[in-house]
Each structure stands twice: as C-alpha cells, then as structure tokens.
Amino acid sequence: MAERIYNFSAGPAVLPESVLRDAQRDIWNIADSGIGIMEHSHRSAVFDRVLEEAEADCRTLAAIPDNYRVLFLQGGASTQFLMVAANFLAENRTADYLNTGAWAAKAIKEAGFYGNVHVAATSEDENFSYIPPVESVVLSDSPAYVHYTSNNTIFGTQFDYVPECPDGSFLVCDMSSDIFSRPIDVSRYGLIYAGAQKNLGPSGVTLVIIRDDLPGQTVRPLPTMLSYETHVTAGSRFNTPPAFGVYIVGQVFKWIIAQDGLKTMAERNSEKASVLYDTIDHSSFFRGTARENSRSTMNVCFRAPSAELEKKFIADASARGFSGLKGHRSVGGMRASIYNAFPAAGCEALAEFMREFEAANG
Amino acid sequence: MAERIYNFSAGPAVLPESVLRDAQRDIWNIADSGIGIMEHSHRSAVFDRVLEEAEADCRTLAAIPDNYRVLFLQGGASTQFLMVAANFLAENRTADYLNTGAWAAKAIKEAGFYGNVHVAATSEDENFSYIPPVESVVLSDSPAYVHYTSNNTIFGTQFDYVPECPDGSFLVCDMSSDIFSRPIDVSRYGLIYAGAQKNLGPSGVTLVIIRDDLPGQTVRPLPTMLSYETHVTAGSRFNTPPAFGVYIVGQVFKWIIAQDGLKTMAERNSEKASVLYDTIDHSSFFRGTARENSRSTMNVCFRAPSAELEKKFIADASARGFSGLKGHRSVGGMRASIYNAFPAAGCEALAEFMREFEAANG
Numbered sequence: 001m002a003e004r005i006y007n008f009s010a011g012p013a014v015l016p017e018s019v020l021r022d023a024q025r026d027i028w029n030i031a032d033s034g035i036g037i038m039e040h041s042h043r044s045a046v047f048d049r050v051l052e053e054a055e056a057d058c059r060t061l062a063a064i065p066d067n068y069r070v071l072f073l074q075g076g077a078s079t080q081f082l083m084v085a086a087n088f089l090a091e092n093r094t095a096d097y098l099n100t101g102a103w104a105a106k107a108i109k110e111a112g113f114y115g116n117v118h119v120a121a122t123s124e125d126e127n128f129s130y131i132p133p134v135e136s137v138v139l140s141d142s143p144a145y146v147h148y149t150s151n152n153t154i155f156g157t158q159f160d161y162v163p164e165c166p167d168g169s170f171l172v173c174d175m176s177s178d179i180f181s182r183p184i185d186v187s188r189y190g191l192i193y194a195g196a197q198k199n200l201g202p203s204g205v206t207l208v209i210i211r212d213d214l215p216g217q218t219v220r221p222l223p224t225m226l227s228y229e230t231h232v233t234a235g236s237r238f239n240t241p242p243a244f245g246v247y248i249v250g251q252v253f254k255w256i257i258a259q260d261g262l263k264t265m266a267e268r269n270s271e272k273a274s275v276l277y278d279t280i281d282h283s284s285f286f287r288g289t290a291r292e293n294s295r296s297t298m299n300v301c302f303r304a305p306s307a308e309l310e311k312k313f314i315a316d317a318s319a320r321g322f323s324g325l326k327g328h329r330s331v332g333g334m335r336a337s338i339y340n341a342f343p344a345a346g347c348e349a350l351a352e353f354m355r356e357f358e359a360a361n362g
Numbered sequence: 363m364a365e366r367i368y369n370f371s372a373g374p375a376v377l378p379e380s381v382l383r384d385a386q387r388d389i390w391n392i393a394d395s396g397i398g399i400m401e402h403s404h405r406s407a408v409f410d411r412v413l414e415e416a417e418a419d420c421r422t423l424a425a426i427p428d429n430y431r432v433l434f435l436q437g438g439a440s441t442q443f444l445m446v447a448a449n450f451l452a453e454n455r456t457a458d459y460l461n462t463g464a465w466a467a468k469a470i471k472e473a474g475f476y477g478n479v480h481v482a483a484t485s486e487d488e489n490f491s492y493i494p495p496v497e498s499v500v501l502s503d504s505p506a507y508v509h510y511t512s513n514n515t516i517f518g519t520q521f522d523y524v525p526e527c528p529d530g531s532f533l534v535c536d537m538s539s540d541i542f543s544r545p546i547d548v549s550r551y552g553l554i555y556a557g558a559q560k561n562l563g564p565s566g567v568t569l570v571i572i573r574d575d576l577p578g579q580t581v582r583p584l585p586t587m588l589s590y591e592t593h594v595t596a597g598s599r600f601n602t603p604p605a606f607g608v609y610i611v612g613q614v615f616k617w618i619i620a621q622d623g624l625k626t627m628a629e630r631n632s633e634k635a636s637v638l639y640d641t642i643d644h645s646s647f648f649r650g651t652a653r654e655n656s657r658s659t660m661n662v663c664f665r666a667p668s669a670e671l672e673k674k675f676i677a678d679a680s681a682r683g684f685s686g687l688k689g690h691r692s693v694g695g696m697r698a699s700i701y702n703a704f705p706a707a708g709c710e711a712l713a714e715f716m717r718e719f720e721a722a723n724g
Contacts, residue, residue, distance in 0.1 A: 005396030009403040012605055020398055024386045034367030034683065036382055038564040038610070041371040041686060074436040074566060075587060078601035082585035106586075113585050197602055202400040204436060204566045204604030223444035223475050224468075225437065239440035240559055242566030242604065243374055248400070321396065324403060 006346040009324035010153050010299060010337040011177065011198040019251045019341075026247070038244045047243055051236065054250030061253055061262060064186050064209060071208040071228075072236045072246045077103065077176045080193040080206060081110035084147065084172055086226050089115035090219040094140045096120040098148040098163060101128040101155045102330065107147060107174060114220075118143065120163075127331070128155040130291035134163070143169045144219075145190060151178035153198070154328040156301030156335065157294040162188050170211070178298050179207065180256060181340055182266035190214055196245060198298070199339045201252050205245035256340065265340055266297075272338050272347045273297040279351040285358040289331055303333035310334060313357055322350055368708040371686035372515050372661060372699040373539065373560040381613045381703075388609070400606045409605055413598065416612030423615055423624060426548050426571060433570040433590075434598045434608045439465065439538045442555040442568060443472035446509065446534055448588050451477035452581040456502045458482040460510040460525060463490040463517045464692065469509060469536060476582075480505065482525075489693070490517040492653035496525070505531045506581075507552060513540035515560070516690040518663030518697065519656040524550050532573065540660050541569065542618060543702055544628035552576055558607060560660070561701045563614050567607035618702065627702055628659075634700050634709045635659040641713040647720040651693055665695035666723075672696060675719055684712055 007014040023037075030037040033046050040046045055070045064070065073079070084107075089095045093115050097108045099122040111117050118140040121132035139146065146165045150173050151158040158178060162185070165171040170190025179194040186192065191210045197203035208228075215229040224230050230238050236246075256265060277295060280286045280302050289301040304310045310333050317325050327335040338347055369376040385399075392399045395408050402409045417432045426432065435441070446469075451457045455477050459470045461484035473479050480502040483494035501508065508527045512535050513520040520540060524547070527533040532552025541556040548554065553572045559565035570590075577591040586592050592600050598608075618627060639657060642648045642664050651663040666672045672695050679687050689697040700709055 003396060004391055004398075007397045007401055009397075009401065009406070012401055012403060012602065014401050015398070020389055020400075023389055027382055027385055027389075029366055033685075034365060035369045035371075035685060036366075036377070038382075039369055039371065039374055039376050041374060042565065044371070044686075074438070074604075075441075076436070076601045079437075079587050082587055086585070110585050110587075113583070195602060197605075202604075202606045203404065203602040204607055221475070223448070223472050225441050225444055225472075239438045240373065240557060240565040242436075242564075242607070243559075244564045244606065245566055245604070323395075323397060324406075 005321040005323055006349060007323050008336045008338065008342070010328070010335060012203050013198050013337055013339050014341045015201070015248070016252065016255045016341045019248065019255055022251060023248060037247045040243065042237060042240050042243050050243070050247050050250055051241070054246055054253060057250060057253035057257060058207070061180060061256055062184050062186055067212045068186055069210050069212055069232045071210065071231050072241055072249065073206045073208055073231060074204065074242055076195040076203070076206055077174050077193060078106065080174070080208070081107040082113070083226055083228065084145070084191065085111040085114040086220070086222055087218045087228055088214070089144050091115050093144040094118050094142070096139050096143040096146045098122070098132060098137065099124060100131060100149050100157060101152040103152065103154070103174065103176070104149040107149070111147070115144070120146065128152060128157065129289055129294070131157050131159050131294040134161050137163055139164070139166060142166070145170050145172050147172040147174070149174045151175070151296050151298050153177040153299050153337070154330060156290045156296045156299040158296035158298065160293070170214070178296070180262060180265065181269050181298060183262040196249050201249035202245050204242045205249055207249065268344065269297040269338070269340065272342065272344050273300060275344070275347040275351050276300045276336055276338070279354050283354070283358055285362040286354060289333065298337060298339055300336045300338065301327055301331055301333065307332070309361055312361065316357060317353060320353060322353065367683040367685055368711060369685050370698045370700065370704070372690070372697060374565050375560050375699055375701050376703045377563070377610070378614065378617045378703045381610065381617055384613060385610060399609045402605065404599055404602050404605050412605070412609050412612055413603070416608055416615060419612060419615035419619060420569070423542060423618055424546050424548055424571075429574045430548055431572050431574055431594045433572065433593050434603055434611065435568045435570055435593060436566065436604055438557045438565070438568055439536050439555060440468065442536070442570070443469040444475065445588055445590065446507070446553065447473035447476040448582070448584055449580045449590055450576070451506050453477050455506045456480050456504070458501050458505040458508045460484070460494065460499065461486060462493060462511050462519060463514040465514065465516070465536065465538070466511040469511070473509075477506070482508065490514060490519065491651055491656070493519050493521050493656040496523050499525055501526070501528060504528070507532050507534050509534040509536070511536045513537070513658050513660050515539040515661050515699070516692060518652045518658045518661040520658035520660065522655070532576065540658070542624060542627065543631050543660060545624040558611050560699075563611035564607050566604045567611055569611065614703075630706065631659040631700070631702065634704065634706050635662060637706075637709040637713050638662045638698055638700070641716050645716070645720055647724040648716060651695065660699060660701055662698045662700065663689055663693055663695065669694070671723055674723065678719060679715060682715060684715065
C-alpha cells in the first residue's frame with residue numbers, strides 16, 4: 001500500500017509527517033550544503049547549527065532554567081539507569097526508587113550494582129496497575145536521590161504528581177514515554193532523561209537535562225564515557241554524537257513549538273486519550289487495565305472478555321490499518337500508544353472500530 | 363545549490379547515493395507497511411527482517427565464521443574502549459596495546475581504568491606518522507588481549523599486517539575507519555569493533571564482531587548494558603537498538619555486495635588513493651605526512667609549503683565544491699578522506715585541482 005496507516009506502536013513510534021518530509025529532503029542535501037545530514041562532520045558548521053537549534057528549542061519548549069545543561073547522548077534509558085547510579089550513588093549511600101513497573105525495576109537493578117536501594121513506593125501488589133498515591137511514598141532518611149518513572153509504557157499508568165524530595169537530595173525522572181507530552185517544571189528536578197523513540201524522535205538518542213552543579217559531584221572515578229561531566233564539558237560532542245537522531249529530535253522540537261508548545265500538546269493528548277477511555281468506560285465489552293486515577297494519556301491499555309476475542313480484535317484491527325495494538329505480554333490484551341505525533345483522527349477511528357467490534361462480537 | 367558536492371569528511375562521511383535514495387522512500391513507508399523505518403517497533407516483523415538481513419549480509423561480506431556473533435550497539439568506539447577492558451581485563455592482568463595515534467591512546471586510557479596496560483609498540487616518536495614495523499612489536503608475557511587500531515584517521519596511516527597474538531590471548535581491533543574497505547580474516551580476531559560513521563553508515567551505530575566463547579569469560583561483575591553477554595544473549599535487542607542506523611548500515615552492506623564485495627572495494631580504494639598519492643609524489647609543492655609504507659587508503663594527509671598556502675588551498679577547494687579537506691590540528695594541512703562510498707571521480711577531480719593549484723601558486 002502506498003499510504004501510511006495508523007501506527008499505535010509503543011516505541012519506536014509515529015513521527016510528525018512534516019518532519020519525515022523534511023528529512024527526505026535533508027538526507028540528500030541539507031541547507032543547500034550539497035551534503036546530506038547523515039554525511040556532515042559532527043564538527044561542521046551545518047551540524048553546529050543543528051545541535052545549537054535543538055538545544056535552544058528544547059530550552060524554549062520546556063522553559064529550562066539557565067543552570068541546567070541539555071545533552072544528547074547514546075545508549076537509551078538503559079544506559080542512564082547505570083549512569084545515574086554510577087555518578088551519584090556512593091557504595092555506602094541509599095537511593096530511593098518508586099517502583100511502578102518493568103522499567104523502574106530495571107533502573108533499580110542497575111542502582112543495586114553501585115549502592116543501596118530503598119523502594120519508597122511500589123504498585124507491584126496489583127501488577128503495577130496504579131501509581132502509588134502521593135501519601136504512600138515513604139522516603140529513606142537521607143537518600144542520595146529520588147528516582148521515578150513518570151509514565152509506564154507497559155502498564156498504561158502515569159504520574160499526576162511530582163514526588164517530594166528532601167533537601168540535600170535531588171529528583172531524577174525517567175520521562176522516556178511522556179516527555180514533552182505536557183508542561184514540565186524542570187526546576188523541581190536534578191536530572192531528567194528520556195530515550196527519544198516515543199515522543200521525540202528515532203531510537204538511538206537520549207535526551208538528558210541535568211542541573212549544572214551535579215556533574216561535579218560524581219561519587220567515584222568513572223570511565224570517560226560514563227561520566228556526565230565528560231558530556232557536559234564537551235557539549236554532547238566528546239565522541240561522535242548520533243547526528244541524524246539529534247537532527248530529527250530538533251525537527252520534532254520545532255514541530256511541537258509550531259503546534260503551540262507543551263500546554264497545547266497536553267490538551268490534545270488529554271482529548272485523544274479521552275476518546276479511547278470514554279469508549280472503554282461506555283462499553284460492557286472492553287475494560288481498562290489501569291486504575292482510573294492513574295491512567296496514562298500516552299498508552300491506553302484495555303482488555304476484551306477473552307483471549308480469543310482479543311486475538312480477533314487485533315487481527316481485525318490490523319486488517320483495517322490499525323497497527324501495533326497488541327498489549328505487552330505482562331498485561332495482555334491491547335495497548336494503543338498515542339504519543340504527541342499520533343493524530344486525533346486515529347483515536348476517533350479506533351474508537352469507532354471498537355464500537356463496531358463490540359456490536360459484532362459482544 | 364541543488365546538487366551534491368565532493369565530501370571528503372573524515373566522519374560522519376559520504377554514503378552511497380543509492381542508499382540515500384532508498385532511505386528517502388523508506389522513512390515514509392518501508393516495505394509497503396504503511397509505516398516509516400524510524401517508526402517501526404524494534405520487535406516488528408519489518409524490523410526483524412532489517413536486523414536479520416543486516417547480520418546475514420555482514421556475514422556474507424566478511425565470510426564471518428559461525429562461531430562469531432554480530433552485534434549492532436550504541437556508544438561508538440569510545441564505549442568499546444571501556445567495554446573491552448571492563449569485560450576482559452582483570453585488575454591484576456595486563457593487556458597489550460599498539461599505540462598508533464589519538465584513538466589508540468584513548469583506548470589505552472580507558473583500559474588503564476580497569477587493569478594494566480603494556481604498550482607493545484608506538485610511533486609517538488614521529489607524531490604517529492608511521493605504523494610500527496611488525497618486528498618492533500614487543501608483547502608482554504601473558505597479555506589478556508592484544509589491541510590495535512587498523513587505520514588512523516587523524517594521521518593517515520593504516521596497518522598492512524595483522525599483529526601476532528600469543529596462545530591464551532586474543533586479538534582486538536578498532537576498525538572504525540577502514541572496516542570493509544578490504545577483506546578481513548575474521549578468524550584471526552577475538553573481537554572487532556567499528557563506529558559506523560566512516561565506512562558503514564550514520565553515526566550512532568557500532569558494529570561488533572565477537573568470538574562466541576568470549577562473552578562468557580567476563581572478568582568482573584558489570585552493569586547490564588556494559589556486558590557483551592547481555593547483547594549477545596538478546597541479539598542486539600536488550601534495549602531499543604538504533605533502528606534507523608541499523609537499517610542504513612544494512613543497506614550499505616547490500617551496496618557493497620552489489621559492488622562485488624570486499625576484494626573489489628579494496629582494489630577500488632587502492633586505485634582511488636593512488637590517484638592522490640601519485641599526485642603528491644609527482645609534486646614539488648605538496649608532501650604526504652605519512653611514511654610511504656604506512657599510507658592509508660582511507661585518509662590521505664598532505665601539506666603545502668606554508669600555512670598560508672594551505673589555508674588558501676582549502677578555501678579555493680571549498681569554492682570549487684570540495685568539502686572537508688582541512689586536516690586535523692595535530693597534523694595540520696589537508697586530509698582527503700575517501701572511504702568506500704567516496705567516488706573515484708572525486709579523487710580524479712581533486713588531483714586535477716591540486717595540479718592546477720600548484721601551477722598557480724607553486
């Protein structure tokens with residue numbers, strides 16, 4: 001088929017079509033340089049500008065204070081799991097982690113390699129189907145930092161609060177699956193990181209926003225690539241950065257700005273998610289898997305009455321041009337991932353299809 | 363300008379134009395899936411095929427034996443510097459390194475973080491302008507491994523031999539700047555790695571070829587992402603791989619196969635380099651900086667009689683559509699990087715321009 005379909009992939013995920021069109025042009029010849037974006041030296045004037053604009057647009061979008069650095073790294077959130085602990089968790093110290101699912105658990109595992117971990121809250125008792133209420137979070141006495149995962153792709157849950165963090169500590173957040181889907185108060189964090197492949201761009205780029213006093217506070221000697229200070233000092237160019245990915249992320253920043261910024265993104269994302277959650281709530285056939293007060297605007301997880309019907313739903317949906325709806329095996333059923341670039345029309349179309357399917361199979 | 367120019371960048375570097383044309387199509391909609399290559403889940407059938415074909419084509423190209431694994435990782439050679447030592451250099455052991463320039467020196471630095479380093483040969487005495495002769499390499503008694511850098515981008519030198527390696531040890535090679543520019547006998551190595559951005563694709567992907575007994579021999583506990591075993595076990599998909607980069611590298615493999623493979627690449631690269639070296643050798647104006655028997659077919663470094671004339675050469679060349687000719691500051695002068703995808707016609711055109719420039723300024 002020549003046309004594009006509705007792509008509900010949990011990540012890598014759909015990108016804005018205008019960004020793809022520009023990329024088609026720029027991989028052949030960017031900015032009339034006679035050279036494609038993948039082929040420019042990372043020290044060239046063209047890439048200087050790509051990197052500078054990406055950082056400037058990121059700062060504009062999230063109103064990032066001057067005392068924060070913006071980095072574009074490699075290795076995904078999985079590398080950040082270990083870098084955060086390697087840099088900031090001394091062997092005799094404790095870091096606090098909120099355990100809200102598989103990715104939070106992986107972050108906890110890597111931290112345990114370097115120091116002590118206190119699980120300050122968990123929703124493991126109900127298969128991570130909810131965000132622990134703010135009053136249930138019990139921090140340790142003097143945590144090196146407090147870490148949480150703002151949106152849980154697999155379980156379709158999302159924090160609607162920012163956890164507290166005591167003086168002398170700092171807040172770390174893995175925002176891989178909801179960064180820039182809503183406004184962020186960066187000043188509440190010491191460190192924010194996000195793999196790009198859900199809301200920002202292709203896989204292979206990790207956005208890091210770090211308060212500028214932190215890189216100097218590394219608690220142990222580290223190999224060069226694992227130290228935040230290396231990358232801050234070198235302005236993301238200690239080694240060759242993932243240049244094409246940085247370019248795409250920069251283009252996505254420009255697209256979000258053109259859409260009127262994070263507040264508008266949040267409104268749209270909320271409306272898009274409501275279309276699906278309303279359909280689920282008005283159905284006697286489908287049911288949501290996340291608690292209502294913990295529901296994600298990014299990943300809408302739902303089940304049908306039987307595994308057979310779920311299989312049929314996914315197959316029928318696929319035949320109608322809805323791709324990527326199979327839920328993660330640890331939840332089962334269906335998952336519609338509807339990140340920033342996912343169009344509202346796709347949510348309407350899926351809701352319509354759900355009602356049709358229920359009528360025919362309910 | 364609408365047209366593409368001759369791009370002599372040392373990396374990221376020129377890619378085959380047919381690969382760029384296909385990428386223009388596939389970032390919109392790959393394999394009639396209705397979804398672009400950057401937007402497919404790394405667990406999708408489409409990406410399964412991209413990854414499988416990239417590995418299979420890599421194996422075909424380099425006749426990689428069955429007991430070697432092929433990985434596509436992130437973090438560049440700079441991350442391999444530390445991973446090699448972290449995995450295989452115990453604190454009380456020694457690894458042998460051949461020091462042939464800045465990148466080899468960086469590898470040595472990271473290894474020193476984990477164990478002892480013996481510099482088995484060096485050409486530092488003459489600013490790395492030559493490859494230490496095979497008979498000058500003096501290994502330690504029982505090295506954990508022997509590491510060298512097959513081509514030195516900055517200095518324009520290239521090994522024309524494979525160093526010896528004693529029983530009980532294994533050979534490690536950073537082939538970032540000449541991988542697949544000539545045939546390789548993979549069976550002589552324990553581990554080969556290469557950042558993609560010179561001969562294979564965009565920055566952000568690292569090719570690793572590792573003998574399958576090695577990942578099980580890690581000498582210390584490691585965070586998950588730093589262990590080769592993690593990535594071997596997960597088939598390069600422990601976390602989200604740099605999917606677009608893997609796709610491009612796979613397309614470049616197909617392009618090399620279509621050009622008739624590594625033997626043909628080597629012949630062409632040798633002819634391309636000869637056009638420039640012959641021009642240098644027949645000139646009384648330009649001089650090469652690398653010893654004749656150490657000259658690289660990938661990076662041709664040369665000087666003019668004065669810094670002023672070099673500046674003028676680079677400016678005039680740039681005005682004529684030859685980009686990226688400025689040499690690295692530690693050598694000075696000019697450097698023409700002419701990797702696999704660089705066209706022979708570009709070498710002829712540069713040689714012609716060099717003769718013209720000499721006639722006008724000599």
